[in-house]
Amino acid sequence: MSAVAQQSKEQTGASYEGSVRTDLVPIFIMGKKYDVPSTLTIQKAFEYAGYQLIRGCGCRGGICGACATVYRLPGSAKINVGLACQTVVQPNMYLTMIPFFPANRAVYDIDELKPDAQTILKYYPELAKCMGCNTCTKSCPMEIPVMEYISAALRGDIEQAAEISMSCVMCGICAARCPAELGQYNIGIMCRRITGKHINPRAEHLREMIERINSGRYEDPLNKLVNSDLQTLRKLYVEREMEPHTAPEDWAPTDKAFL
């Protein structure tokens, strides 16, 4: 078997050629019926149906938030959500992508923000309108308890709001569904940046290293490496001391010449 045979079926689009798929199920893209293979994600089903995606497609890996999708299944009033690139089709699903939904976004200077509820309310006064309906949580494809971080922000627990919202992909479904018209994901990132900048202590060792570099301490050793011949470099590379995998944080090498 050659590795060329190890090519992707789906990712190259070649999968559809020469092989008639028998496992087709009907889905309704914006109300229109298409028969697509049952194992495909919604994103690939669009392409199988014949779409060339422009909007609603980014990383194809569940992290960029470009392909927010809502759908209903027959016999149920429930609105389901998912990322099109991550959600496998289901027979008779009615779906549409929501590749864009407008949300309020404050313009601010991160240096001047204070880590408290007043700050968030100043930039996002609509935060106070949250009625606790929990629709945002129910509509998050990343399974983030969105309302919990909104509540945390409201009571000034910025750090917790940051932590809960950490895996937010900013797809915008929460904002699309919110009856209080919040743009939750923008509030989330503001909390995370405040936490990163103003709450979490700075890394002292980082400051120290930057000072060492600025003092010119490594200039000569680095210039020597830049001008080394291949043989010297190979030797230095092979002989460099390895920090063991299980070494504790304060491990130090024997050779401290170039620290």
Add this chain to the structure above:
Amino acid sequence: MGYTSDLLELIKRVDKTRPERVARKKAGEEFPALTLDQRKARLEKYHPDYRPGALRELKIGPSKGYSVAQEIADQFEARSRIDPDKIDLNEVHYETDVLVIGGGGAGTAAALLAEEKGAQVIIATKLRHGDANTMMAEGGIQAATKSWKDSPYYHYLDVIGGGHFENDPLLVKTMVSEAPKAIGWLENLGCMFNKWPSGSLFTLHGAGTCRKRMHYAGDITGAEIMRTLRDEARNRVKNIGVLEFSPAVELLLDDQGTCSGAVLYNLETEEYFLVKAKAVVMATGGSGRLHMQKFMTTNHYGATGDGLVIGYRIGVGVRFLHATQYHPTGAVFPEQVEGLLITEKVRGAGANLVNTDGEQFVFEREPRDIESSSIIRECEKVGKGIPVPGQAGKFGVWLDSPMIDLLEGEGTVEREFPAKFILFKRHGIDISKVPMLIYPTLHYQNGGLEYKSDGSTKVPGFFVAGEVGGGVHGANRLMGNSLLDITVFGRLAGESAGKFAVERKDVGKISVEHVRQYHKELEASGIITDRVSPMVLPDYTNPEVKKRQLTTTYIGSLR
């Protein structure tokens, strides 16, 4: 949902050898790493770049005679999307100081720094701002920040050894020296790196590192960096404008040969329009969506190498484009996650790669090209790959993630790899209990346009940053050096472009004469083709449907 019964049966063999492998790891015993000579032999025998027919000599352009991947050569040896005679150069839609092409990490960092130099900036991007490989980078960002055990000196050695000693030494020196400053800049913007309560940064090993210097934010480091940079750019809306769904398809030069803007394409209205600028930063990223040798890819939808093509057309040469990076661990099962990147941090945290008999066959922290070649060898030559269900002829090997909980404590996998944990859980697979089935996947463009440490190129006014550039990683990039590359060189290119633009007096008569010349060179070299480039978007439309798309002429809005 979940693994098939056949696979579950095979997993028992992995379970069986795991306790002993964990014990060895705990005792500090590692699988023997390959020597430099063994590495070379393994690459030449098994790496996809070395397959006959993988590369092709370029017939035209500034790097004529140099061999690059066939798929990239196809993009270079193609006509422009526009007819230079039809473009009205008097109609300029936007004027700015700095035009940044590409809305990923490098482009956004460049925009921020150019703005700090007093420049008005426009970011033109093909998809949405932030839809980029930066967003998808998981594992971390390298920097020597712990002076009691590390320094830029050791980082330099790792980078150049990983790149097989072919890297541009000055670029490497710049990257490793600027690395801690880049982390400091991100920290100051509010990036939430994983930290101890004291504020000290968590660091891990990556493949090919001699010190633990991989900084990270869970397994979404790239997303954390990208959304922070994007958020900051949005705060500077007065000076940084963003044009989304507007890829650049050609650059503009003035009568002095200075880069002076670009021709953009509105993907929705299908118009071409001009942006005149005093400096241009090219930051379009890589080209995984060209699917070299039809490999699956981890890259985002827009990674089609556009910037390489249009930079090449204005005369900037390329280097290291003969080397494509295959990430060792792309998921191959279940079908829905095929091609998806499994971060190297999983191996950094101690997970072995094992074959169908549960045996280790390679040290899990070899540089990526060596690791990938070893997996291909295990499947093709040794024959101990695991067949991928439902896909005849396809094989993978196990990435033994459950080891991590055994080494670091229950719950580590879920805590350290939340995104992957949830993703596999959706498909009924608990990666803290069962291994993942993986195979190498097309991941990174090691080479690209030639540039110097300050981002400048041989064309005045034209700057390069990030994956579209080539040299700093040599023939093989190490984990954690891509997020570093885009941050360091994004900042430097932005600073240089901002300075250049502010100092540049005026822009001469703009032209696309170079496109005309390029077309002439194509014809003169005997290349007869109807290819056009850049590709802009890959074509995954069902070919059966395409056969029925029979419109002969486009009239009005009907296509």
